[in-house]
Amino acid sequence: MMCSRFVFRCFKALERFGDRITGAAGPFFVAFAIILIGLGTVCFFDVIMPSLMWPLISGPICVLIASNLWMHYYYVVTVPPGFVDEPPREAPPKTILWAEKRAPRRGEITAGVRWTEELVITRAAVTKCRKCGQQKPERTHHCRICKRCVLKYDHHCPVSGVNQCVGLHNERHFVMFMAYLVIACASLTVTGLPHVLYALGAAGAAFDVHDWPHHVPQIAFIMIYILSVVMALAVGVMCMYHLWGVMHGETTVEAQDHDVYRRMAKSRNETFVNSYDLGKRRNLALFFNVGENGYPLYTLFIPFRINPYTDGRSWARREGYVAHRGVRQGEELTDDDDDGAEPEAA
Ligand SMILES: [Zn+2]
Numbered sequence: 001m002m003c004s005r006f007v008f009r010c011f012k013a014l015e016r017f018g019d020r021i022t023g024a025a026g027p028f029f030v031a032f033a034i035i036l037i038g039l040g041t042v043c044f045f046d047v048i049m050p051s052l053m054w055p056l057i058s059g060p061i062c063v064l065i066a067s068n069l070w071m072h073y074y075y076v077v078t079v080p081p082g083f084v085d086e087p088p089r090e091a092p093p094k095t096i097l098w099a100e101k102r103a104p105r106r107g108e109i110t111a112g113v114r115w116t117e118e119l120v121i122t123r124a125a126v127t128k129c130r131k132c133g134q135q136k137p138e139r140t141h142h143c144r145i146c147k148r149c150v151l152k153y154d155h156h157c158p159v160s161g162v163n164q165c166v167g168l169h170n171e172r173h174f175v176m177f178m179a180y181l182v183i184a185c186a187s188l189t190v191t192g193l194p195h196v197l198y199a200l201g202a203a204g205a206a207f208d209v210h211d212w213p214h215h216v217p218q219i220a221f222i223m224i225y226i227l228s229v230v231m232a233l234a235v236g237v238m239c240m241y242h243l244w245g246v247m248h249g250e251t252t253v254e255a256q257d258h259d260v261y262r263r264m265a266k267s268r269n270e271t272f273v274n275s276y277d278l279g280k281r282r283n284l285a286l287f288f289n290v291g292e293n294g295y296p297l298y299t300l301f302i303p304f305r306i307n308p309y310t311d312g313r314s315w316a317r318r319e320g321y322v323a324h325r326g327v328r329q330g331e332e333l334t335d336d337d338d339d340g341a342e343p344e345a346a
Pocket residue numbers: 129130131132133134141142143147148149
């Protein structure tokens with residue numbers, strides 16, 4: 001437990017360092033990511049796909065994985081994270097990209113926030129941002145790069161080619177994109193092994209260039225293969241880190257803050273309780289907005305757009321809680337403290 005937290009914290013420090021040195025290189029990373037994902041897709045469908053067993057089953061599965069990967073990448077780059085100074089978003093338009101929501105039960109209010117009997121959703125406490133002067137509800141943070149307040153701010157992400165904040169409205173797409181990237185890279189790693197061995201000449205003693213009946217040159221395939229092994233591992237760790245946070249009802253920022261609160265509470269012989277943590281299963285259901293009161297489960301496999309369960313101004317909490325336990329008023333960390341501890345990058 002301690003060990004995994006330590007590893008995650010090291011990883012986080014590394015990510016922040018990466019954020020800084022690449023702050024200005026955002027658009028470059030988007031182009032780079034599109035080229036690499038594109039090359040990976042071409043390699044897979046040109047070299048590996050024709051040799052797969054049961055093409056009637058494996059074919060549609062591969063197409064589904066690829067379309068999820070591309071669509072969630074497109075969403076996470078183009079769907080704004082949700083800024084506090086925007087008017088609340090209206091009901092989603094009836095287009096093919098949006099998932100159909102389950103019909104409301106009798107007496108259920110569905111406008112804006114999804115209120116249900118079993119779920120305790122309370123209005124968020126509001127404070128004023130010292131940097132942009134906006135009223136910011138709980139879980140909102142001021143992004144130093146966007147210079148705006150972001151609802152349920154997770155992090156600003158230039159590194160993985162997203163080039164914007166990850167917050168309330170695109171965090172689901174962000175995690176889904178990572179998950180499908182891991183699935184795609186792992187699939188390429190496993191199913192591409194015989195081809196890469198062949199391309200390396202390990203499968204046959206005398207390898208002839210003419211024995212490579214694909215459009216993609218062997219050298220390009222070998223490089224994409226190596227890259228996808230590395231990506232499967234690296235993004236796999238990142239994805240696990242984010243899912244760990246989701247399961248504990250924490251964003252990336254909150255995971256760090258809660259560590260501080262936990263230590264403070266412990267020094268007083270109290271226990272810190274995160275009031276957003278409703279248990280692993282329910283936290284996951286709320287984050288992906290599926291299950292009992294959300295969207296149907298198939299939205300995890302078909303790349304639809306989906307609204308979050310809340311408008312970012314109210315939050316589901318543990319029963320009987322209106323705030324976290326173990327942290328007293330005035331002790332909460334703010335974005336100003338964050339700046340104090342970690343000065344802005346030049
Ligand atoms: Zn602000």
